[in-house]
Amino acid sequence: MGIIKKMKSKFKKKRARIGIYGPPNAGKTTLANRIIRDWTGDAMGSVSHVPHETRRARRREGVTINANGSSVTLDVIDTPGLATKIDFHDFMALGMNEEDSKRRAKEATEGVIEAVKWLDDLDGVILVMDATEDPYTQVNVTVIGNMEARRLPLLIVANKIDLPDSSPARIHGAFPQHPLVSVSALEGQNIDLLYKEIADHFG
Amino acid sequence: MLMKGIQMDLISEDKLEGMTSMEKVRLILDEVKSGKILVLEKGLTPSEQNKLIELTMVEITPDNFSGIEIESYPVKHGSSFMGKLLGKTTVKTRLTVIGPADQLKTIKKDRDMISALVSTH
Ligand SMILES: Nc1nc2c(ncn2[C@@H]2O[C@H](COP(=O)(O)OP(=O)(O)OP(=O)(O)O)[C@@H](O)[C@H]2O)c(=O)[nH]1
Ligand SMILES: [Mg+2]
Numbered sequence: 198m199g200i201i202k203k204m205k206s207k208f209k210k211k212r213a214r215i216g217i218y219g220p221p222n223a224g225k226t227t228l229a230n231r232i233i234r235d236w237t238g239d240a241m242g243s244v245s246h247v248p249h250e251t252r253r254a255r256r257r258e259g260v261t262i263n264a265n266g267s268s269v270t271l272d273v274i275d276t277p278g279l280a281t282k283i284d285f286h287d288f289m290a291l292g293m294n295e296e297d298s299k300r301r302a303k304e305a306t307e308g309v310i311e312a313v314k315w316l317d318d319l320d321g322v323i324l325v326m327d328a329t330e331d332p333y334t335q336v337n338v339t340v341i342g343n344m345e346a347r348r349l350p351l352l353i354v355a356n357k358i359d360l361p362d363s364s365p366a367r368i369h370g371a372f373p374q375h376p377l378v379s380v381s382a383l384e385g386q387n388i389d390l391l392y393k394e395i396a397d398h399f400g
Numbered sequence: 401m402l403m404k405g406i407q408m409d410l411i412s413e414d415k416l417e418g419m420t421s422m423e424k425v426r427l428i429l430d431e432v433k434s435g436k437i438l439v440l441e442k443g444l445t446p447s448e449q450n451k452l453i454e455l456t457m458v459e460i461t462p463d464n465f466s467g468i469e470i471e472s473y474p475v476k477h478g479s480s481f482m483g484k485l486l487g488k489t490t491v492k493t494r495l496t497v498i499g500p501a502d503q504l505k506t507i508k509k510d511r512d513m514i515s516a517l518v519s520t521h
Contacts, residue, residue, distance in 0.1 A: 282467025282501035299462050306457040313450050333509040335470045342446035
């Protein structure tokens with residue numbers, strides 16, 4: 198490699214920091230795991246049907262994605278699910294004992310605060326929604342409003358399209374001004390399309 | 401006769417405009433924690449929404465307060481005539497309903513209508 202080229206690659210513009218956001222249980226970590234596994238071979242974090250599984254933000258640096266003949270290198274941050282309410286009884290209803298439920302609720306509140314704080318340090322957001330759920334929520338409105346106010350790129354992922362009652366169209370109807378990809382993070386449908394959109398919007 | 405029920409406060413845009421972000425967030429949380437439903441004529445800015453979420457999380461306790469239910473419409477990208485001339489798009493926040501999570505439940509929502517259920521415990 199020539200010296201100029203070497204310098205260029207060394208001092209190339211800084212990597213984009215992309216946060217994966219959304220309500221609890223939307224499939225953020227499942228998606229992050231898939232992205233990280235596809236491009237680095239590692240994993241990101243644990244997944245559960247119990248909400249607020251992720252209670253600390255996690256950053257994976259230097260994930261290079263090749264799509265569309267272009268290549269982008271990202272720092273990927275998997276964030277705790279955002280919520281305006283957390284009730285420990287909900288965890289008990291899923292079979293957790295009272296002590297664990299209360300601890301999980303406490304950690305979850307801290308995780309939400311951490312996720313909100315991370316919004317200040319990002320270059321873009323992947324907003325993951327469960328396409329079987331109502332998209333008109335305060336969490337979605339808040340994340341989108343933050344990105345719009347900062348004029349930062351946002352990509353909506355309508356997840357869980359493997360489920361029969363999923364409706365990406367409803368999500369598009371709610372937020373028509375933003376690009377959207379419909380995927381199944383679990384089964385892998387349309388993941389190539391997601392990489393293409395990532396390369397387009399965060400490159 | 402003493403009437404039992406849930407108090408609902410409608411806060412005007414004028415009043416909201418005279419308040420700082422922290423005052424708004426404090427007012428909302430104090431009122432909601434005392435069991436009231438609030439209707440704001442004008443919504444919160446994204447950074448005020450962040451503050452509200454953060455402070456709500458700080459105040460959640462296992463036995464007294466499990467958080468808030470808050471509903472507003474997706475922002476409207478109103479570009480006023482003047483805005484268009486100046487090349488600005490204004491992000492307009494709209495009517496917002498806020499209440500205790502255990503008493504206010506959204507039934508249905510779309511771009512232009514919010515339908516909610518208020519319970520008396
Ligand atoms: N059917 C289906 N289930 C999915 C899909 N993606 C995730 N899930 C499931 O949804 C549940 C939540 O997944 P997570 O990846 O932990 O969700 P999260 O958004 O990280 O949740 P928190 O960390 O709690 O905020 C798990 O049971 C996943 O297996 C999908 O594409 N299809
Ligand atoms: Mg997670």
